[in-house]
Amino acid sequence: MEILIRPTAADVATQAARILAHYAREGATLGLATGSTPVATYQELIRMHREEGLSFAQCRAFLLDEYIGLPREHEQSYYRTIRREFTEHIDIEDANVHSPDGLLPDSDAAGRSYDEAIQQSGGVDIQLLGVGTNGHVGFNEPGSSLASPTRLKTLHPQTVKDNARFFDSADDVPRHVLTQGLGTISRARHLLLLATGEGKAPAVHALAEGPVSAHCPASILQLHPHATVIVDEAAARDLQESEYYRYADANKPSWQRH
Numbered sequence: 572m573e574i575l576i577r578p579t580a581a582d583v584a585t586q587a588a589r590i591l592a593h594y595a596r597e598g599a600t601l602g603l604a605t606g607s608t609p610v611a612t613y614q615e616l617i618r619m620h621r622e623e624g625l626s627f628a629q630c631r632a633f634l635l636d637e638y639i640g641l642p643r644e645h646e647q648s649y650y651r652t653i654r655r656e657f658t659e660h661i662d663i664e665d666a667n668v669h670s671p672d673g674l675l676p677d678s679d680a681a682g683r684s685y686d687e688a689i690q691q692s693g694g695v696d697i698q699l700l701g702v703g704t705n706g707h708v709g710f711n712e713p714g715s716s717l718a719s720p721t722r723l724k725t726l727h728p729q730t731v732k733d734n735a736r737f738f739d740s741a742d743d744v745p746r747h748v749l750t751q752g753l754g755t756i757s758r759a760r761h762l763l764l765l766a767t768g769e770g771k772a773p774a775v776h777a778l779a780e781g782p783v784s785a786h787c788p789a790s791i792l793q794l795h796p797h798a799t800v801i802v803d804e805a806a807a808r809d810l811q812e813s814e815y816y817r818y819a820d821a822n823k824p825s826w827q828r829h
């Protein structure tokens with residue numbers, strides 16, 4: 572794992588956008604994430620599109636997850652969220668922005684067909700990830716199989732609490748979701764996880780320095796051949812090897828710089 576510590580959340584976004592822009596220029600298949608963490612990265616990519624001519628016209632995108640039962644046009648569906656926050660503002664074809672279908676009555680079939688669609692597209696080149704305060708990625712809550720496919724999950728009460736800020740009340744947060752599994756996510760060729768703020772410090776420590784375990788689903792990054800974790804100082808607070816990560820970052824060979 573490559574762990575990059577940046578002073579602020581804005582610096583995390585700048586670095587992440589630089590990496591994603593490299594893939595966009597190649598017409599890559601992008602794995603997109605919702606949540607508040609990647610919003611600043613999306614804003615930077617939108618700026619690069621408008622001011623520097625960065626094009627996504629050759630890209631395809633697959634979203635990590637979706638609430639079950641929310642109509643697509645609901646403001647908080649991830650189908651809408653990713654368009655509002657990112658893809659409506661760039662030149663990617665809307666038909667090339669895919670998300671799990673949380674309205675299909677047969678969730679197992681919906682999960683299977685989503686995994687098949689990802690595979691048929693040639694797979695995800697770079698998967699952007701946030702992390703929940705309890706270590707979840709996508710909506711793979713603690714206890715998720717490390718090899719899981721896209722499937723229905725029940726949200727952890729902590730996640731319902733964390734996401735209540737996007738809804739009128741916690742009671743309005745859907746309890747079930749369709750999420751890419753940890754096996755699905757692991758097939759992406761490059762995993763890029765972002766975390767900012769001290770609320771994420773324990774999860775960042777657990778995912779990077781704790782055991783690989785279903786208890787911390789984000790720890791699957793430790794098993795991945797190409798994983799990059801970018802955190803701000805606050806989220807890096809609990810890292811035990813932070814001095815070494817900074818040293819390795821500062822002494823990177825030039826060909827590894829983005």
Ligand code: GLP
Pocket residue numbers: 604605606607608609635636700701702703704708709710730734
């Ligand atoms: C959400 C999403 C995740 C996201 C995480 C953290 O529930 N399903 O993809 O990474 O929780 O969200 P935030 O970035 O808002 O802290």
